[in-house]
Amino acid sequence: MENLHIVFWLFKDIGWCLFWKPLGLIMIIPTLAISIIIVYRTRDLMSELCHNLAITFWISANSYWMISEFMHIDALKFYGDITYKHLALIPFLLGVFCLAFYYAIWQPRHPNEIETM
Template sequence: MENLHIVFWLFKDIGWCLFWKPLGIVMIFPTLIISIVIAYRTRQMASELFHNLAITFWISANSYWMISEFMQFDALQVYGWITYKHLALIPFFMGVFCLAYYYAIWQPRHPNEIETM
């Protein structure tokens, strides 16, 4: 499943790069759904869960950014110098916070915990 996930992700980004809107938009769904399934399946292993959640947030941010460019609202201003493209930073930072929490808080509090599925 993880390998298939990468294939979908690549096709999504190829669609984005070549501005093939149907391919890029359609590939969001299997890419995002599989990343959520992978995160759910690894929920018993904290390190895997937090990293897979970060990937899910990354795909979400990446997909929103792609759609904002496809629909040509990426450069429109939301407030001041902030554009709609900048809103992709919200899920990007959520992914960063997942990893920051894991490495700064969870892992130091569970140094001897053996992770099993």
């Protein structure tokens, strides 16, 4: 499933790069859906959960950014100097916080815990 997820992700980004809106938009659904399934399946392993959750946030941010470009609102002002494209930082930062939590808080408190799939 993880390998298929990458295929969908690549097709989504190819659609974005070539400005093929239908391909890019349609590929959001399987890419994000499989990412969420992977998060759910790895929920018992904190390392995998945090990394896969960060990937899900990354796909969300990436998809929003693509949509904002397709709709030509990416450069429009949202608030002050913040454009609609900048709103993609919200899920990007959520992904960073997931990884920061894992490496700065969870892992140091569980040094002897071995996680295997």
